[in-house]
Amino acid sequence: MNNSVFFGALTVAGLAAGAAAAGTLDDVKARDQLNCGVSTGLVGFSAPNANGEWEGFDIAVCRAVAAAVLGDPNKVEYVPTTGKTRFTALASGEIDMLARNTTWTFSRDVDLKFEFAGVNYYDGQGFMIPKELGVSSAKELDFATVCIQTGTTTELNLADFFRANNITYEPVPIETNAEARQQYLANACDVYTTDASGLAATRATFDDPGNHVILPEIISKEPLGPLVRHGDNEWGDVVRWTLNALVGAEELGITSANLAEKAAGTENPEINRLLGTEGNLGEMLGLDADWAQNALSAGGNYGEIFAKNIGEDTPVGLARGLNAQWTDGGLLYAPPFR
Amino acid sequence: MSDISFVRTEMLPQKDPPASAVGVVGWMRANLFSGWFNSILTLVALYFVIQLLMGLFHWAWVPTWSAASLPECRDIFEQLGRTGHNAGACWGVIAERWPQLLFGFYPNGTEEGTVDQRWRPILAFVLLAVALAPILYSDRVSGKLIYFSGAYPFIMPWLLWGGTIWTPVAVALGFVVGFVVYKWLLKSTSELIALIVGVVSAVLWWMFAASLLSSGLASIMPLALEPVQSRAFGGFMLSITIGVVAIGLSLPIGIVLALGRQSDLLIVKTLCVCFIEFIRGVPLITLLFVASTLLNIFMPPGTNFDIIMRVFIMVTLFASAYMAEVIRGGLAALPTGQYEGADSLGLNYWQAQRLIIMPQALKISIPGIVSTFIGVFKDTTLVSVIGLFDPLNLTNAIRADADWNGLVWELYGFIAFLFFVFCFGMSRYSMYLERKLQTGHR
Numbered sequence: 001m002n003n004s005v006f007f008g009a010l011t012v013a014g015l016a017a018g019a020a021a022a023g024t025l026d027d028v029k030a031r032d033q034l035n036c037g038v039s040t041g042l043v044g045f046s047a048p049n050a051n052g053e054w055e056g057f058d059i060a061v062c063r064a065v066a067a068a069v070l071g072d073p074n075k076v077e078y079v080p081t082t083g084k085t086r087f088t089a090l091a092s093g094e095i096d097m098l099a100r101n102t103t104w105t106f107s108r109d110v111d112l113k114f115e116f117a118g119v120n121y122y123d124g125q126g127f128m129i130p131k132e133l134g135v136s137s138a139k140e141l142d143f144a145t146v147c148i149q150t151g152t153t154t155e156l157n158l159a160d161f162f163r164a165n166n167i168t169y170e171p172v173p174i175e176t177n178a179e180a181r182q183q184y185l186a187n188a189c190d191v192y193t194t195d196a197s198g199l200a201a202t203r204a205t206f207d208d209p210g211n212h213v214i215l216p217e218i219i220s221k222e223p224l225g226p227l228v229r230h231g232d233n234e235w236g237d238v239v240r241w242t243l244n245a246l247v248g249a250e251e252l253g254i255t256s257a258n259l260a261e262k263a264a265g266t267e268n269p270e271i272n273r274l275l276g277t278e279g280n281l282g283e284m285l286g287l288d289a290d291w292a293q294n295a296l297s298a299g300g301n302y303g304e305i306f307a308k309n310i311g312e313d314t315p316v317g318l319a320r321g322l323n324a325q326w327t328d329g330g331l332l333y334a335p336p337f338r
Numbered sequence: 339m340s341d342i343s344f345v346r347t348e349m350l351p352q353k354d355p356p357a358s359a360v361g362v363v364g365w366m367r368a369n370l371f372s373g374w375f376n377s378i379l380t381l382v383a384l385y386f387v388i389q390l391l392m393g394l395f396h397w398a399w400v401p402t403w404s405a406a407s408l409p410e411c412r413d414i415f416e417q418l419g420r421t422g423h424n425a426g427a428c429w430g431v432i433a434e435r436w437p438q439l440l441f442g443f444y445p446n447g448t449e450e451g452t453v454d455q456r457w458r459p460i461l462a463f464v465l466l467a468v469a470l471a472p473i474l475y476s477d478r479v480s481g482k483l484i485y486f487s488g489a490y491p492f493i494m495p496w497l498l499w500g501g502t503i504w505t506p507v508a509v510a511l512g513f514v515v516g517f518v519v520y521k522w523l524l525k526s527t528s529e530l531i532a533l534i535v536g537v538v539s540a541v542l543w544w545m546f547a548a549s550l551l552s553s554g555l556a557s558i559m560p561l562a563l564e565p566v567q568s569r570a571f572g573g574f575m576l577s578i579t580i581g582v583v584a585i586g587l588s589l590p591i592g593i594v595l596a597l598g599r600q601s602d603l604l605i606v607k608t609l610c611v612c613f614i615e616f617i618r619g620v621p622l623i624t625l626l627f628v629a630s631t632l633l634n635i636f637m638p639p640g641t642n643f644d645i646i647m648r649v650f651i652m653v654t655l656f657a658s659a660y661m662a663e664v665i666r667g668g669l670a671a672l673p674t675g676q677y678e679g680a681d682s683l684g685l686n687y688w689q690a691q692r693l694i695i696m697p698q699a700l701k702i703s704i705p706g707i708v709s710t711f712i713g714v715f716k717d718t719t720l721v722s723v724i725g726l727f728d729p730l731n732l733t734n735a736i737r738a739d740a741d742w743n744g745l746v747w748e749l750y751g752f753i754a755f756l757f758f759v760f761c762f763g764m765s766r767y768s769m770y771l772e773r774k775l776q777t778g779h780r
Binding site: 039040041042043044045046047048049050051052053056077078079080081082084085088089091092093094176177178181182185201202204205206207314315316 | 408409412421422423425434435437438442443446448449567569570627630631634635722723724725726727731733734735736737738739740741743744746
């Protein structure tokens with residue numbers, strides 16, 4: 001019921017947004033500022049530091065787009081959105097793009113009239129369980145009590161998984177990740193399930209992380225990515241290809257350390273086209289020729305952003321896994337810059 | 339014979355009561371150990387209270403103020419020989435983040451090319467205390483301060499949001515314009531016409547002349563503070579700002595609504611009843627969602643109606659409806675003789691309200707009014723559902739920092755303490771006010 005009301009409101013939103021679409025790219029340039037919708041706080045993805053500056057993996061996308069369009073990664077107004085307000089904020093034009101760990105699904109793309117610009121993190125739902133229970137597979141979780149956030153896709157995925165495997169469980173509904181952590185540590189539930197990145201971040205905060213395991217089963221696909229309004233393709237292209245530039249740069253070996261050197265011109269024509277020393281890719285996007293250089297100077301290529309915010313040397317400690325380049329067995333595959 | 343008496347001739351001096359009936363011992367005998375059953379209850383209760391306090395003290399009294407992250411706190415606990423998830427409080431998070439919990443994202447001078455602006459909200463709230471003094475403690479401070487109280491509603495937005503000083507001046511002039519027109523017309527026409535024309539001229543002034551005047555004066559003499567975006571507001575500063583605006587505006591609006599509800603004029607009465615019942619019939623959270631999402635859709639694209647302004651309006655409307663019912667209770671408690679007495683003195687409606695009805699009705703309603711104030715102040719934390727960073731939402735953002743992920747009690751405890759200070763202060767003040775206004779009718 002909640003959903004149908006929400007979708008109804010969004011339909012209205014979509015109609016209004018359709019009338020509003022008059023070139024987001026021009027609006028951003030005229031405003032000299034990118035309004036970027038972010039989460040109100042998710043470990044590794046978006047969080048304000050003690051000085052109130054936003055940091056994280058999703059924030060890096062905002063910064064790269066701002067740098068590509070305006071030449072300065074700091075020209076971003078971060079608009080914190082909740083799970084309930086994010087889509088209306090985007091549809092009504094309050095924000096230009098949403099970079100808020102949002103799963104790319106059919107209905108969001110088609111029915112809610114949004115345009116996903118790509119995937120910046122391939123996530124999936126997993127399970128965390130104390131080691132002492134001796135469970136090694138999610139299929140052994142018969143009659144387990146499971147802490148689960150209500151009203152999310154994780155709840156539906158869980159029901160599907162248990163039904164498909166013909167096992168029963170008892171849900172313990174919780175509202176936030178912090179609450180789940182407390183309940184789990186107090187043994188109010190045997191298992192905690194949410195996105196694997198969230199599980200890793202939560203486990204890292206435990207007194208005894210070694211005593212808890214994340215089970216190998218990933219029961220859902222959660223491709224997270226930035227999204228823009230449907231129907232403004234110029235702006236969608238800018239966000240999509242900025243993201244592709246970050247991914248492509250890693251494949252091509254462009255890092256923040258050697259960016260200046262490569263920008264001077266190289267033997268590789270694709271690098272030259274990407275960095276604007278050859279061809280006119282920037283002009284086609286309606287941006288400066290050095291748009292990709294600016295985007296890369298904001299925080300480096302995809303691999304550097306990953307390592308800095310959620311990589312194995314950070315407290316979140318995520319392995320690249322699915323988020324490795326296609327050449328390394330992952331899913332990241334930037335189309336050619338030609 | 340005569341110097342012998344068998345009966346005392348003079349009164350004995352009064353003796354002190356026995357030591358077991360006065361002082362601490364007496365009080366304890368009377369209140370804690372008045373029988374074997376009560377003694378047992380006292381001892382059992384004492385045991386639990388002491389256990390609780392000791393546990394709390396053991397948890398809270400740890401040298402973690404300078405820790406820079408949760409793992410560092412864990413190291414300190416390890417050195418103390420403590421283990422477990424709740425081995426002790428990690429106060430480093432408060433030490434690092436208390437400015438953020440108080441001021442949110444208000445410019446603190448760390449960004450390049452900016453200066454610390456946090457003196458502005460501090461000054462605004464100090465001046466708030468000054469502005470409130472003549473209202474709250476009218477018997478102790480000079481009456482002339484009331485002029486400052488009148489100016490304060492224009493000073494506060496200027497301090498908090500910045501910009502040129504001429505904008506609040508131009509807005510204030512609108513009230514002057516309206517009042518002058520009203521007074522001038524009052525000589526020649528009826529009161530109602532004068533009132534309507536006065537209001538219309540003030541509105542016209544705000545719509546057309548005010549912005550011209552302020553921009554004109556600003557170009558001659560800027561006198562501007564660095565503008566601060568509403569998005570930068572957060573923490574307790576946001577809660578107090580919303581609370582003060584809602585409390586300050588809801589009382590007058592509530593009085594008007596309460597009078598309107600008792601009015602004999604059908605349209606006025608219907609409007610007031612509909613408004614009050616509608617607002618009381620929907621939860622505040624719904625109104626906030628309307629403010630944050632629906633208004634965006636209804637307004638023409640490109641209009642930028644400040645989110646905090648929308649929240650102000652919604653919270654104020656919400657508080658006003660409750661205030662109106664509280665004051666209506668006060669009005670209903672007044673005997674009809676008071677109304678008739680006012681009529682028999684020949685006072686007109688407003689004079690009667692101002693001199694006879696309202697002072698008594700408001701006095702009766704003080705506990706209810708203050709309860710509503712406290713409720714509104716605490717309700718300001720609901721703005722977290724629309725993504726504004728009130729203190730509670732900030733805890734979520736602070737936990738999103740990998741250094742502090744997993745900390746709950748320290749943050750919520752700190753916030754609860756600050757809320758308690760404000761709400762308890764308001765409640766104490768209302769009791770003081772009741773005693774002061776006590777005229778012995780009960």
